[in-house]
Amino acid sequence: MAGWRYPVAGGTQDVFFDRATASSFPTIVAGERIHLIDDRGRRLLDVCSGPFLAGFGQGNERVLQAMLEQGRRLTYTYSRTTRHLANAALTERLASLAGPGFERVHLTSGGSEAVEMALKFLRAHAVATGEPERHRVISLMPGYHGATFQTLGLNGDLNVPALWGSMTVCSDKIPAPLTFRASSPEQAAAESLAALEETVERVGAGQVLALVMEPIGGQASGVNVPHPSFARGARAVCDRHGIRLVFDESVCALRTGRFLAAHHALDALPDVVVLAKGLAAGYAPLGAALMPASMVEEVAATTGFVIAHSYDANPIACAAGAAVLDEIVERHLIAHAEEMGARIRAGLVRIAGGSPLVGDVRGRGLLLAIELVADRETLARFPADVDPGSVVLRHGLEHGLLLYSRRQNAGRFGDWLLIAPPLVIDEAGCDDLLERLEATLASAVRELVPQPRVAG
Incomplete structure (x- = not known):
């Protein structure tokens, strides 16, 4: 856990969580607008507003x-x-x-x-x-x-x-x-x-x-x-x-x-x-x-x-x-959410066109999601013992994104990543989010999608 050790007494909320989930949590020490900063010095873009609350980001x-x-x-x-x-x-x-x-x-x-x-x-x-x-x-x-x-x-x-x-x-x-x-x-x-x-x-x-x-x-x-x-x-x-x-x-x-x-x-x-x-x-x-x-x-x-x-x-x-x-x-943030949401959605559609993991892009304004699929041709779901969201989240941290995906119903209805950044995100923030997400998905593909074997 990046050097984190639970104290003998007390502890953070995740002391109650299963260790497999909590092991990947970053330890946040500060925040600046739409970013959180962890104890390793990483600036993490808060893709789901933690989740869905921090509409203004940090320090308004x-x-x-x-x-x-x-x-x-x-x-x-x-x-x-x-x-x-x-x-x-x-x-x-x-x-x-x-x-x-x-x-x-x-x-x-x-x-x-x-x-x-x-x-x-x-x-x-x-x-x-x-x-x-x-x-x-x-x-x-x-x-x-x-x-x-x-x-x-x-x-x-x-x-x-x-x-x-x-x-x-x-x-x-x-x-x-x-x-x-x-x-x-x-x-x-x-x-x-x-x-x-x-x-x-x-x-x-x-x-x-x-x-x-x-x-x-x-x-x-x-x-x-x-x-x-x-x-x-x-x-x-x-x-x-x-x-x-x-x-x-x-x-x-x-x-x-x-x-x-x-x-x-x-x-x-x-x-x-x-x-x-x-x-x-x-x-x-x-x-x-x-x-x-x-x-x-x-x-x-x-x-x-x-x-x-x-x-x-x-x-x-x-x-x-x-x-x-x-x-x-x-600050006209409701209209701003519609405008920035359209910008992110267009980027997600572009990313989906080149990613075998993304089967659908949906949502409205700054409440968006991409559906993760095991096979884009058949739209097959991932099996119950494979949680694709958790894999993408782990790769996201390495690309400067704090993502959110909490699997429910063992994937019976599907798996997805939610994209709901703070309402104050600007065009540069949207473009940065999309660039990092594209790199994250490309990295996660190698773990989630079987790669073709090279002959010889």
Whole structure:
């Protein structure tokens, strides 16, 4: 581990990880904008914003100063017994950017909490409005929503039941509308919608509380971008049966050329949208569930919704989030993400044309992915005992890239590398990333793809 030794007491987070995985981790000692610097002096371009949080990279003075000033003025107060102005300032900005239908914001400490809070609120709303029988949740396979017991049950991960058993309540799963290897994106969407209808009928429409989905996928699906008919169809099914639609935008918000990925299809907006990760850009733990004022008023007028965690709406985290949003708006970083994403995507397409490892390039804005294949002609997946992502990650470090690929479902749905650099990356940074990635893939090919034997 480049000289790293775990101390006798304490240790870094990876002391809990399997040693094969942790052995390749660099030890980071500093950061400069879009780069991290390790104890060997290597400057590593943070290709996935660590992962998906560090939208501004390292050392944004505006955010740091906002946190310092807030801490001096008011460090902490408990949101269940008081209110404070930093909370109001952040949520006003969020609601304004999210638009009609998302007037109320419940703040949390991260994405897993925010997804859970959204479902808890919807359950409270169902009870308050005379539908206590609604408690079942539908989600996609594959998909990812967090690491609490509740969200583990939502995840589209085939290993969850074997590991966690009855400690977590698993949602009803439908196939995600994966576009790669499908006969067409439209057909993939149609098949998923048919599975949704069948599941609602099997479970009983009156039992179903919510459908939870990522409008654009993250790590679990390799940034799958469903055909637009899927979101519209899901919205129609939910409307028909009184089911609430929840978009988990913990990863995709801010990155796809719109404030919310949901804004790409205004005729299919969800009832609740969840944000996290880039919302505070890694400067503070922060998540949010956005929902209509009308629903909140219905609950507040009856039972109320008073579930809270100690760090919900923490003043310093609120100040960080507000400063992040101000930076995004004033520096036009959402439009910038679309522009830089187009530049990187064009480069990825060029690289794919010359690499036997790359079967697909997909994504939107600065949330992109390449699918790794064992055979580009047949689009064959890698076998369960070969993790191509981990191999590419190792080669990436030697070429100055900190990449991210966390294999799920033993590659059953595919293997991929995600490309989601900080929102502040410029043209030179994009070109540097692409040059280093091309060299990384060329190096990894020799390990992953059988080389032809030379006669004689």
